[in-house]
Amino acid sequence: MRKPSASAIALALIPFAAMCFSVSLWDRVEPMLFGLPFNLCWLIGWIVLTPLCMAWAYRIEAARNASGGGS
Amino acid sequence: MSPAAICLVTILLIVGVGAAVGFLAGVRRRMDLEQWTVAGRGFGVLLVFVLMAGEVYTTFSFLGLSSWTYSRGGPTLYALAYLTLAYVVSFFILPEIWEVGRRHGMQTQSDFFRVRYGNRFLTALVCIVGIAALVVYLQLQITGIGIIVSIASFDGIGRTPAMAIALILLVGFVFAGGVRAVAWVSVIKDALMLIAALAIGIGMPLLYFGGVGPMFAALAAARPAHLTMPGATPNLGHAWYVSTVLLTSLGFYMWPHFFGAAFTARSADTLRRNAVVMPLYTLSLAFIFFAGFTAVLVVPGLSNGELALLTLVRQSFPPWFLGVVGGAGVLTAMVPAAIFILTASTLFAKNLYRPLVAPVMSDDQVARLARGTVVVLGSISLCLAVFTSTTLVYLLLIGYAGVSQFFPGVVLGLYWPRVTTPAVVTGLVTGVTTAVFLMLTHRDPWFGVNAGFLALCLNFLLVVVVSLLSPVPNSTANASSDIFELRPSVG
Numbered sequence: 001m002r003k004p005s006a007s008a009i010a011l012a013l014i015p016f017a018a019m020c021f022s023v024s025l026w027d028r029v030e031p032m033l034f035g036l037p038f039n040l041c042w043l044i045g046w047i048v049l050t051p052l053c054m055a056w057a058y059r060i061e062a063a064r065n066a067s068g069g070g071s
Numbered sequence: 072m073s074p075a076a077i078c079l080v081t082i083l084l085i086v087g088v089g090a091a092v093g094f095l096a097g098v099r100r101r102m103d104l105e106q107w108t109v110a111g112r113g114f115g116v117l118l119v120f121v122l123m124a125g126e127v128y129t130t131f132s133f134l135g136l137s138s139w140t141y142s143r144g145g146p147t148l149y150a151l152a153y154l155t156l157a158y159v160v161s162f163f164i165l166p167e168i169w170e171v172g173r174r175h176g177m178q179t180q181s182d183f184f185r186v187r188y189g190n191r192f193l194t195a196l197v198c199i200v201g202i203a204a205l206v207v208y209l210q211l212q213i214t215g216i217g218i219i220v221s222i223a224s225f226d227g228i229g230r231t232p233a234m235a236i237a238l239i240l241l242v243g244f245v246f247a248g249g250v251r252a253v254a255w256v257s258v259i260k261d262a263l264m265l266i267a268a269l270a271i272g273i274g275m276p277l278l279y280f281g282g283v284g285p286m287f288a289a290l291a292a293a294r295p296a297h298l299t300m301p302g303a304t305p306n307l308g309h310a311w312y313v314s315t316v317l318l319t320s321l322g323f324y325m326w327p328h329f330f331g332a333a334f335t336a337r338s339a340d341t342l343r344r345n346a347v348v349m350p351l352y353t354l355s356l357a358f359i360f361f362a363g364f365t366a367v368l369v370v371p372g373l374s375n376g377e378l379a380l381l382t383l384v385r386q387s388f389p390p391w392f393l394g395v396v397g398g399a400g401v402l403t404a405m406v407p408a409a410i411f412i413l414t415a416s417t418l419f420a421k422n423l424y425r426p427l428v429a430p431v432m433s434d435d436q437v438a439r440l441a442r443g444t445v446v447v448l449g450s451i452s453l454c455l456a457v458f459t460s461t462t463l464v465y466l467l468l469i470g471y472a473g474v475s476q477f478f479p480g481v482v483l484g485l486y487w488p489r490v491t492t493p494a495v496v497t498g499l500v501t502g503v504t505t506a507v508f509l510m511l512t513h514r515d516p517w518f519g520v521n522a523g524f525l526a527l528c529l530n531f532l533l534v535v536v537v538s539l540l541s542p543v544p545n546s547t548a549n550a551s552s553d554i555f556e557l558r559p560s561v562g
Contacts, residue, residue, distance in 0.1 A: 023312050036287060
């Protein structure tokens with residue numbers, strides 16, 4: 001099996017760091033943003049940002065598939 | 072008509088339309104095993120999207136999450152994180168699983184283990200753990216339908232008869248069309264769910280507080296601790312959050328039915344594109360959170376948090392709207408339930424009964440046995456739903472503690488040629504035993520950490536250590552570029 005590229009994995013770790021490991025940094029009510037508690041707003045923000053990270057990873061993997069002859 | 076009658080007729084109409092669409096989708100095709108389980112591997116991005124979304128947004132997200140938001144608060148946020156991160160994980164594993172699945176004609180998760188490890192004991196073990204976890208997930212859906220119908224009937228229909236009716240509808244639905252029916256009904260169900268979620272999540276705060284912002288401001292003033300972790304719980308803090316998000320996002324695609332769903336895709340690229348866009352769907356869950364938090368202030372003191380969402384709807388909106396929400400909720404339970412029961416019965420007939428008891432069965436006989444098993448497994452879930460009482464969210468976490476134990480076997484099986492069968496068996500048995508032991512002895516969370524996650528760590532460690540202790544496979548085998556070709560195909 002072809003292993004995924006290191007840069008794609010690094011991009012995938014960004015949402016993990018933001019939504020999971022760093023919880024104690026953002027799990028708070030204040031400051032409220034857009035009328036939402038900070039922790040809820042933070043997670044919603046990252047739900048939107050995660051597809052951007054993964055779209056970038058997709059482009060990297062697609063380019064590799066094109067040049068490297070597939071899996 | 073009485074409010075209860077209006078409400079129930081609306082639900083019945085919605086479920087009837089859903090079932091009719093499912094029936095029409097399935098009726099024109101001959102149902103062999105390949106059609107029934109993976110729909111001939113012909114689904115494009117859109118159908119795979121609705122099929123997978125249909126399996127993601129279940130009674131758990133609808134009633135379970137609103138209930139936890141209401142009764143526990145902050146820790147419920149784990150759901151937003153884990154669903155998003157599960158798609159990130161899927162980006163790396165689903166296309167690879169699809170690739171080997173196509174090459175070896177796999178239809179189920181156990182097929183994967185059979186081809187990769189070539190060991191009947193391991194295959195049977197994976198099968199049994201998978202079926203057990205699916206029955207728990209099925210129980211969750213049936214319990215959910217029972218709650219919806221009894222509230223919608225203004226307590227005129229008891230929970231138990233409601234659940235029995237749900238099961239009969241479900242079995243008919245599955246017999247009619249297999250996986251293709253489910254994908255098409257998902258489209259209706261998701262549209263209704265989105266409308267209901269928006270109406271409730273925006274409408275309720277607007278009605279009682281003049282908007283989402285003022286609602287949160289009121290809640291932050293009255294119960295600020297409810298909005299953060301550990302919320303209203305003694306022990307669901309940050310360690311629990313991190314371990315639970317890891318367990319569930321890694322375990323997400325270990326559910327046997329997601330293997331099946333992945334095999335319905337037309338290409339590996341379909342799955343990779345899906346993984347990129349799917350997180351956006353998680354946004355719809357935010358509205359369920361709004362509704363749950365609103366209920367904290369508007370209908371405080373309910374003994375059963377699972378009634379919170381529907382009680383709120385019932386006292387705020389006309390009966391026909393409660394019917395629409397209830398109908399959406401029933402479809403939301405039935406669509407995934409159909410998939411679970413379909414997957415579990417196929418696993419039983421194809422990967423447990425045939426190899427162990429009757430190796431000479433034809434595919435058609437297996438398909439027939441699978442249909443019979445649907446009734447048996449449905450009845451078991453119904454009994455569990457009637458006789459045990461566990462919260463919806465906790466039922467799902469029990470299931471996750473089980474299926475996530477497949478993770479080392481699947482991921483190391485895909486990427487690491489050295490992993491051995493005895494290592495995977497050791498890890499799986501230890502992982503499942505540890506998880507079951509900790510949960511049954513009420514040690515979940517254990518020192519603040521999710522019990523299933525502890526079991527998964529132990530499992531992973533054992534698989535790696537035992538594999539490294541085994542002799543290196545001979546060099547001719549290493550020369551093969553496909554580790555799935557190393558072993559002779561059996562069964």
